[in-house]
Amino acid sequence: MRLSRFFLPILKENPKEAEIVSHRLMLRAGMIKQQSAGIYTWLPLGKRVLDKVNAIIREEQNRSGAIELLMPTLQSAELWQESGRYDAYGKEMLRIKDRQDRPMLYGPTNEEMITDVFRSFVKSYKDLPLNLYHIQLKFRDEIRPRFGTMRSREFLMKDAYSFDLDREGAEHAYNRMFAAYLRTFSRMGLRAIPMRADTGPIGGNLSHEFIILADTGESEVFCHKDFLDFDIPAEDTDFDDVAGLRAIFDKWTSRYAATSEMHDAAAFEAVPEEERVSARGIEVGHIFYFGTKYSEAMGAKVQGPDGKEHIVHMGSYGIGPTRLVPAIIEASHDENGIVWPKAVAPFEAIVVNMKAGDAACDAACETIYAALAKAGVDTLYDDTDERAGAKFATADLIGAPVQVIAGPRAVGNGEVEIKDRKTGARETLTIEAAINRLTAAD
Amino acid sequence: MRLSRFFLPILKENPKEAEIVSHRLMLRAGMIKQQSAGIYTWLPLGKRVLDKVNAIIREEQNRSGAIELLMPTLQSAELWQESGRYDAYGKEMLRIKDRQDRPMLYGPTNEEMITDVFRSFVKSYKDLPLNLYHIQLKFRDEIRPRFGTMRSREFLMKDAYSFDLDREGAEHAYNRMFAAYLRTFSRMGLRAIPMRADTGPIGGNLSHEFIILADTGESEVFCHKDFLDFDIPAEDTDFDDVAGLRAIFDKWTSRYAATSEMHDAAAFEAVPEEERVSARGIEVGHIFYFGTKYSEAMGAKVQGPDGKEHIVHMGSYGIGPTRLVPAIIEASHDENGIVWPKAVAPFEAIVVNMKAGDAACDAACETIYAALAKAGVDTLYDDTDERAGAKFATADLIGAPVQVIAGPRAVGNGEVEIKDRKTGARETLTIEAAINRLTAAD
Numbered sequence: 001m002r003l004s005r006f007f008l009p010i011l012k013e014n015p016k017e018a019e020i021v022s023h024r025l026m027l028r029a030g031m032i033k034q035q036s037a038g039i040y041t042w043l044p045l046g047k048r049v050l051d052k053v054n055a056i057i058r059e060e061q062n063r064s065g066a067i068e069l070l071m072p073t074l075q076s077a078e079l080w081q082e083s084g085r086y087d088a089y090g091k092e093m094l095r096i097k098d099r100q101d102r103p104m105l106y107g108p109t110n111e112e113m114i115t116d117v118f119r120s121f122v123k124s125y126k127d128l129p130l131n132l133y134h135i136q137l138k139f140r141d142e143i144r145p146r147f148g149t150m151r152s153r154e155f156l157m158k159d160a161y162s163f164d165l166d167r168e169g170a171e172h173a174y175n176r177m178f179a180a181y182l183r184t185f186s187r188m189g190l191r192a193i194p195m196r197a198d199t200g201p202i203g204g205n206l207s208h209e210f211i212i213l214a215d216t217g218e219s220e221v222f223c224h225k226d227f228l229d230f231d232i233p234a235e236d237t238d239f240d241d242v243a244g245l246r247a248i249f250d251k252w253t254s255r256y257a258a259t260s261e262m263h264d265a266a267a268f269e270a271v272p273e274e275e276r277v278s279a280r281g282i283e284v285g286h287i288f289y290f291g292t293k294y295s296e297a298m299g300a301k302v303q304g305p306d307g308k309e310h311i312v313h314m315g316s317y318g319i320g321p322t323r324l325v326p327a328i329i330e331a332s333h334d335e336n337g338i339v340w341p342k343a344v345a346p347f348e349a350i351v352v353n354m355k356a357g358d359a360a361c362d363a364a365c366e367t368i369y370a371a372l373a374k375a376g377v378d379t380l381y382d383d384t385d386e387r388a389g390a391k392f393a394t395a396d397l398i399g400a401p402v403q404v405i406a407g408p409r410a411v412g413n414g415e416v417e418i419k420d421r422k423t424g425a426r427e428t429l430t431i432e433a434a435i436n437r438l439t440a441a442d
Numbered sequence: 443m444r445l446s447r448f449f450l451p452i453l454k455e456n457p458k459e460a461e462i463v464s465h466r467l468m469l470r471a472g473m474i475k476q477q478s479a480g481i482y483t484w485l486p487l488g489k490r491v492l493d494k495v496n497a498i499i500r501e502e503q504n505r506s507g508a509i510e511l512l513m514p515t516l517q518s519a520e521l522w523q524e525s526g527r528y529d530a531y532g533k534e535m536l537r538i539k540d541r542q543d544r545p546m547l548y549g550p551t552n553e554e555m556i557t558d559v560f561r562s563f564v565k566s567y568k569d570l571p572l573n574l575y576h577i578q579l580k581f582r583d584e585i586r587p588r589f590g591t592m593r594s595r596e597f598l599m600k601d602a603y604s605f606d607l608d609r610e611g612a613e614h615a616y617n618r619m620f621a622a623y624l625r626t627f628s629r630m631g632l633r634a635i636p637m638r639a640d641t642g643p644i645g646g647n648l649s650h651e652f653i654i655l656a657d658t659g660e661s662e663v664f665c666h667k668d669f670l671d672f673d674i675p676a677e678d679t680d681f682d683d684v685a686g687l688r689a690i691f692d693k694w695t696s697r698y699a700a701t702s703e704m705h706d707a708a709a710f711e712a713v714p715e716e717e718r719v720s721a722r723g724i725e726v727g728h729i730f731y732f733g734t735k736y737s738e739a740m741g742a743k744v745q746g747p748d749g750k751e752h753i754v755h756m757g758s759y760g761i762g763p764t765r766l767v768p769a770i771i772e773a774s775h776d777e778n779g780i781v782w783p784k785a786v787a788p789f790e791a792i793v794v795n796m797k798a799g800d801a802a803c804d805a806a807c808e809t810i811y812a813a814l815a816k817a818g819v820d821t822l823y824d825d826t827d828e829r830a831g832a833k834f835a836t837a838d839l840i841g842a843p844v845q846v847i848a849g850p851r852a853v854g855n856g857e858v859e860i861k862d863r864k865t866g867a868r869e870t871l872t873i874e875a876a877i878n879r880l881t882a883a884d
Binding site for chain 2: 007030035039040042070072073092102120121122130132137143153
């Protein structure tokens, strides 16, 4: 993408409304624009990151055996009356009446609707296990939306729902998602620690939050330092291997880890002092096993191998992509801007033409840009006529992992500079060597 | 994808509520489920088609120079008061109050919001031309939603918005989208004919609907038969070439074409009788140039090269993906089910194991399925224990372009049968030859 043809509305000043660094950087880098309280437009740079985050989520959901569909945003109140949550949910639920005066709502989550999908079609245990997910907008009318897309009202959620014949099957479904979540966050450059959690309005008795450690996190968390080194499940993890997934779950729940709500000071103090981690954390995922709470209320049952009817056991599994983006920034930035992990970077590389209009600089940049495009390296080419200083600031701010800097002096020698955004390390290479470096497989 | 692990709730009976063939087939093939009047879940098979349609739209939008962002579904009433459409829009607009009693609405379209994005950031003619698009849910509270997702209330729309310094620039922007639309529909196997259209509530004085011919179309259309043979703009079309795009526009508007609303019987009768086409049509896209209607009301202006302020000229350009899916089915089906064009097929091929559990059949199917997966051919493997007749019916119904049929007799000879869904032609090939056929580049 040529910057002259992109839409990247960088802010020069720090926006006053931003209380946390990710919000400030997302506004400054032209990633988002607030439209109403807690409601955001994702500008093109932000949209690119969101797409990459969604793609990773989707790949890992599919790998674990979950199947994607797409439920609508608006739901009928009737469904929620069946489960009893219509009255219970409170003011966070955005209630709507259509032109026929029928009570509707903007879905804050989809347990009821997916249970309705299930009961409409699935009649036999032979169709189980089943895990259906979607990535869809939700709305929760928070009284005080804040921190940009970290706590917004209209937000994107990946929500998966598992259906099994019994508790044993449901626990395997839970472990599948548990392993998939570890992989998902790891691929985004995050170390997420599963912490036993309260189940809140979703219900049930088994639940984990996935928390990443970040100084600016919203809540206090406590865990054993072993979590920082546990292995992430490999790409070839067999999601049908009940014992294997159980072992992953057991390992990742074998040490103390709790958010402040679930914190047990005595248990934490039983951990040797040098192995305790007290930090701030950001929740990036939440999984629940809630048994037959919705299936019983809504009549979701199948015929079992015994010929009898069985109420199915369910779980639900959420990740908030529009919250993950700022969470990644909280975990990875410096005083000059965002430092994207490559897998979710809006552009993997930026080519900075220090003197656009100079024939040699233009030619060098075009050569590099064309070679990177051909190799499938997602590249932004800053071909604008801004001065070099502003271009460097923009490159640092938007945080592409690698910068290729072409100035008249270096280009005169057939060379360019490569800068690693994270370390700041710079290296001068011939144009050919630079292209080889950037197009080399990881 | 193994069918035993997919979620494909086929209906054996024709659903009574479906008045048109696409609605009937989408329900029967397990593509959609109605959740409320005019509000649908896209089940996994439908979601796959929708994703492919969106991917083609996105590629052609990007190719033409448009840039993707993502605006939210909920908008504040204030924005629409600025343009004057809040009161004018009528009951199709879903009006909402949030918990603070602020008037909101579920966006039926986004002219106001994109104009707000533009005016917030763009100050100079140097940032023009600009075309921003998103693919986002919309809601229009139709009094009588019907025909499945062809005329639903919650629907997906690709809407692009162009901003130019003057009318001349805006006309080029219009021609860009005009050419992009011809390519978009053609890639989905559709011949769409641009027809001069009324501008309705969007406003403006230049507008075309893109109409595909289908016996079951909602409206009567009239055009010259030359449209059936005009060349589609090539992949390497230069979208910066003002004269070149103008020539495409001129050619595609050089013959008579009109919907019934704009029909001029006298002009049509001036066309030689053997060159007239009277048919039914389905609208799949609509483009508008409306000048300064929104930019003037909302103060979207830039500094021009003359140092003065100029109100920008705008256009908007819509495609409805959730309507395109049934439109493609209307244009391509037979008595046994859907006949997908390859580019939008939920699966490019289906492998039908006529006798699952038979060692030789299983081995042949696994070999083929693995080879197709490796070659990146999107394949459904029917590994279930249904009887062969039901499997053939399902394969025809869901309409994958190629069927690979493995029965005990053929497999005993090291062979399988290949069936072309569209022509019904069958051919017996060795397993190796079948794999080669299916993995050969087009």
